[in-house]
Amino acid sequence: MKTLKNNRILLGLFVFLLSCEPDDICLTSIEDTPRLIIGFYDKNTGELKEVTNLKIQGHDNEEVYIFQTLDSIGIPIKNSDNLTTYSLTKDFNENTLNSGNNDNLHINYSYNWEYISRACGFKTTYELTNLIIENDSNNWILDTDLINNNIIDEKNIHVKIFH
Amino acid sequence: MLKYFISFLTVIYCTSIFSQEKINDSLYKSTYGIKLGIDFSKQIRMLTESGYKGLVVVGDYRLFEKIHIAFELGNEEKFVKNEVLNFNTKGNFFKAGINYNVFKNLQDLENEIYVGFRFGSSKFDHQLNSFTIYNVDQYWNQNNIENLISFDNLSANWLEFIVGFKAQVITNFYMGLNFNVSRLLNQKNPENFNNLYIPGFNKVLENNSIGVGLSYTIQYQIPLFRKLKN
Numbered sequence A: 001m002k003t004l005k006n007n008r009i010l011l012g013l014f015v016f017l018l019s020c021e022p023d024d025i026c027l028t029s030i031e032d033t034p035r036l037i038i039g040f041y042d043k044n045t046g047e048l049k050e051v052t053n054l055k056i057q058g059h060d061n062e063e064v065y066i067f068q069t070l071d072s073i074g075i076p077i078k079n080s081d082n083l084t085t086y087s088l089t090k091d092f093n094e095n096t097l098n099s100g101n102n103d104n105l106h107i108n109y110s111y112n113w114e115y116i117s118r119a120c121g122f123k124t125t126y127e128l129t130n131l132i133i134e135n136d137s138n139n140w141i142l143d144t145d146l147i148n149n150n151i152i153d154e155k156n157i158h159v160k161i162f163h
Numbered sequence B: 001m002l003k004y005f006i007s008f009l010t011v012i013y014c015t016s017i018f019s020q021e022k023i024n025d026s027l028y029k030s031t032y033g034i035k036l037g038i039d040f041s042k043q044i045r046m047l048t049e050s051g052y053k054g055l056v057v058v059g060d061y062r063l064f065e066k067i068h069i070a071f072e073l074g075n076e077e078k079f080v081k082n083e084v085l086n087f088n089t090k091g092n093f094f095k096a097g098i099n100y101n102v103f104k105n106l107q108d109l110e111n112e113i114y115v116g117f118r119f120g121s122s123k124f125d126h127q128l129n130s131f132t133i134y135n136v137d138q139y140w141n142q143n144n145i146e147n148l149i150s151f152d153n154l155s156a157n158w159l160e161f162i163v164g165f166k167a168q169v170i171t172n173f174y175m176g177l178n179f180n181v182s183r184l185l186n187q188k189n190p191e192n193f194n195n196l197y198i199p200g201f202n203k204v205l206e207n208n209s210i211g212v213g214l215s216y217t218i219q220y221q222i223p224l225f226r227k228l229k230n
Helices: A002-018 B002-022 B041-048
Strands: A036-041 A051-058 A064-070 A072-075 A083-090 A101-117 A121-133 A143-146 A159-162 B029-039 B052-062 B067-081 B085-101 B112-132 B144-170 B173-187 B210-228
Touching (some): A051 A072, B067 B112, B144 B210
Antiparallel strands (some): A101 A121, B029 B210, B052 B067, B067 B085, B085 B112, B112 B144, B144 B173, B173 B210
């Protein structure tokens, strides 16, 4: 009788312990790999200024990242390369081939894989080296400015682009 | 006062002599010895759980009637693969502590229901084979990284609370089952990774330091001497 009682206690303990396993779920509240946050500014006034019908597309990527009029945007950069290149086309028209003014933006950086947790894995953080605007006969981007070299979150603008 | 005390003792002594005479045939000796064996649950785990290998030797020495000094030596290898991580952990560990037998055996039976504690210590290495970058934005679609990274010379210490039983199935041959709840005391964490599995401790949860385990032991007792039961 006593043994039976002991066994019950053991069984109870076992069930209790099994139920303690938490879910291995990556919560959405946990910050993921940050994007490069770009703000577009007026060259003369230094104020945020919208770029009309801006198409942003990564080189070697068939998908257009975004196409809209905006004054700031976060763009993803590659996880295991030191260079990501984007085409930024101003005044793009979907119906006309090669429309608008296209500038190529080269983003040079170093990357670091940071451990988060069992459920979320790793994330990448970056340190910007420089931004290069490819020279062409008619650049709409006039200047760039690195505000924050360390891309560890998406709270603030990392780079200013003047136009 | 002392006189009363002595006479009281004498009375007790006499009654005990008297009672011994009365149930003379229930005087039994019990065996003191060293039990040695393996934790067979590891072998069962090797069959049922892919990516697990383990060998654990368990033993104890009966120091007093109810107290056994217990030890465990083991080696474990564990391959863990979830949605975002793929790694191996391997290492050695030892545990030492005591078992207190709370079971009152009838006649010459020598079974145990015990509670006890262990101090555990492990040395281990991890090897990260591949992992996933947590990136909600899938534009570049290059979030799976295959990159071997080794994290060597890690260690952890913990304290375990244990409950279990052992039954003598044939002379000097014991089978037992026990559960343990352990709490990490300290650990040497790898840089830019975490100890998610510790040999001997089992799975480590990241939000608390409690672990659980189960063993199924098969042991042979080397009898050293026999002593009258109290």
